[in-house]
Amino acid sequence: MNEITTLEFDKEVLESGKVVLDFYSSECPPCEALAPKFEGLSKLYGNDIKFLKIFRQHNRELADKLGVKSSPTLLFFDNGQEVAERLTGGVKRSEIIAHLDSMIPDEKIKSIKSLIKPTVTEFDVIILGAGPGGLTAGLYLCQAKINTVMVDIALPGGHVSTTHEVSNYPGFIEPQAGYMLSHNMSEQTKLCGTVYKVAVDVTKVDLDKKEIVIDEFETLKAKRIIIATGTSPNLMGAPGEKELKGKGISYCATCDAKYFVDKEVVVIGGGNSAVEESDFITRFASKITMIHQFDKLTANKQAQEKLLANTKVNVLYEHEPRSFFKDGDHIITEIENLKTKERKKLTSDGVFVFIGFKANISLFKDKLELDQWGYIKTDQDMRTNVPGVFAVGDVISKKYRQITTAVADGTIAAIAIAKELD
Numbered sequence: 461m462n463e464i465t466t467l468e469f470d471k472e473v474l475e476s477g478k479v480v481l482d483f484y485s486s487e488c489p490p491c492e493a494l495a496p497k498f499e500g501l502s503k504l505y506g507n508d509i510k511f512l513k514i515f516r517q518h519n520r521e522l523a524d525k526l527g528v529k530s531s532p533t534l535l536f537f538d539n540g541q542e543v544a545e546r547l548t549g550g551v552k553r554s555e556i557i558a559h560l561d562s563m564i565p566d567e568k569i570k571s572i573k574s575l576i577k578p579t580v581t582e583f584d585v586i587i588l589g590a591g592p593g594g595l596t597a598g599l600y601l602c603q604a605k606i607n608t609v610m611v612d613i614a615l616p617g618g619h620v621s622t623t624h625e626v627s628n629y630p631g632f633i634e635p636q637a638g639y640m641l642s643h644n645m646s647e648q649t650k651l652c653g654t655v656y657k658v659a660v661d662v663t664k665v666d667l668d669k670k671e672i673v674i675d676e677f678e679t680l681k682a683k684r685i686i687i688a689t690g691t692s693p694n695l696m697g698a699p700g701e702k703e704l705k706g707k708g709i710s711y712c713a714t715c716d717a718k719y720f721v722d723k724e725v726v727v728i729g730g731g732n733s734a735v736e737e738s739d740f741i742t743r744f745a746s747k748i749t750m751i752h753q754f755d756k757l758t759a760n761k762q763a764q765e766k767l768l769a770n771t772k773v774n775v776l777y778e779h780e781p782r783s784f785f786k787d788g789d790h791i792i793t794e795i796e797n798l799k800t801k802e803r804k805k806l807t808s809d810g811v812f813v814f815i816g817f818k819a820n821i822s823l824f825k826d827k828l829e830l831d832q833w834g835y836i837k838t839d840q841d842m843r844t845n846v847p848g849v850f851a852v853g854d855v856i857s858k859k860y861r862q863i864t865t866a867v868a869d870g871t872i873a874a875i876a877i878a879k880e881l882d
């Protein structure tokens with residue numbers, strides 16, 4: 461694996477055979493997460509594909525010319541032509557492998573795969589999920605000198621990293637951008653010394669043995685596991701929703717509202733998330749039609765009043781979506797009046813869905829005692845029914861799901877574990 465500059469780009473990339481080029485930056489957590497995966501894969505694929513890195517900040521002109529807008533970005537070339545889709549953000553090892561495999565013959569792939577050696581690493585504690593709950597547990601454990609690994613299928617931060625503003629996290633007078641708050645939490649825990657394995661595939665979890673497998677070859681073993689995997693947004697299950705997910709139907713205003721400048725959107729929901737996120741969407745969209753199943757919004761009063769005072773917003777109460785389909789660039793939402801059963805079609809440029817969440821427990825639900833809504837039951841020290849397995853944050857059975865409550869759970873679990881391991 462070599463580092464190049466703009467001067468070498470033509471010779472090393474355009475006039476070479478198969479090349480993967482990593483545009484990286486300094487002070488870039490996703491670049492740090494990618495670096496060991498890139499280096500590891502260069503050892504496996506390096507005889508067939510050239511692995512190159514280029515420092516984006518020192519080669520800005522080239523990055524601009526190639527349309528590289530964020531770090532890291534991986535570009536794949538074959539004989540001077542760019543092949544395969546670019547990878548950016550929290551790049552997973554499995555995504556890079558899929559791209560590399562598409563560039564070489566099947567026999568080569570087989571022989572490369574036979575070289576992959578399983579590894580086993582032992583820790584005191586594995587934390588699954590690097591949202592506020594997991595990050596806080598990691599911080600406390602690290603400060604107690606307990607050897608801890610933080611594992612996440614995405615980049616660290618959890619929901620906070622995509623929340624546009626947080627105004628109720630103590631210690632800040634002004635509202636904080638969610639991504640900054642989560643970045644600070646993550647850096648604090650990482651700088652303490654917690655090992656990070658992020659943007660990985662968690663392929664197996666054995667709660668009894670306290671073992672997990674990531675990226676199919678790396679086994680992590682520990683004395684304790686903390687589950688801090690949070691929640692994912694509920695889907696409505698209406699026809700057309702799955703097909704249009706990410707293609708006009710979104711579950712994240714912070715991620716996607718910016719694409720709706722002066723456009724009309726439909727928002728499904730009426731609780732806190734729907735109201736707060738709609739308020740954010742009003743910065744961009746020209747019109748918002750909210751579809752809510754009840755006769756009044758269920759969000760907190762202050763947020764409701766602010767949203768309803770905005771002339772861009774119109775709420776259709778006692779309505780539910782029945783189906784979604786595309787008409788050219790528009791999304792058609794078919795809605796039903798729950799009282800009259802009358803149906804009508806709304807045309808918009810996009811749809812946002814905010815109708816609650818479900819616990820992320822699919823990898824371990826069979827072993828754990830859950831409440832009737834599928835959240836993990838814990839005792840007051842955050843112990844689950846499986847000895848040595850703790851759970852914290854939004855994934856557990858509790859009344860109030862906030863950053864402060866997740867952080868509190870993480871603190872309690874870490875202190876309880878530190879006492880047990882002492």
Ligand SMILES: Cc1cc2nc3c(=O)[nH]c(=O)nc-3n(C[C@H](O)[C@H](O)[C@H](O)COP(=O)(O)OP(=O)(O)OC[C@H]3O[C@@H](n4cnc5c(N)ncnc54)[C@H](O)[C@@H]3O)c2cc1C
Nearest residue numbers: 589591592593612613618619689690853854861862863866
């Ligand atoms: C739109 C929105 C706005 C919000 N605004 C506020 C607010 O203003 N103030 C406030 O206090 N709270 C707010 N909340 C709630 C707050 O974000 C959550 O309570 C908090 O993030 C919960 O933290 P957590 O660590 O339990 O889970 P999460 O933040 O959900 O993090 C869970 C992490 O686990 C990872 N993960 C999932 N599955 C796996 C797996 N199998 N293996 C490994 N990792 C996995 C995820 O990638 C994620 O990083 C908001 C939530 C939303 C959705």
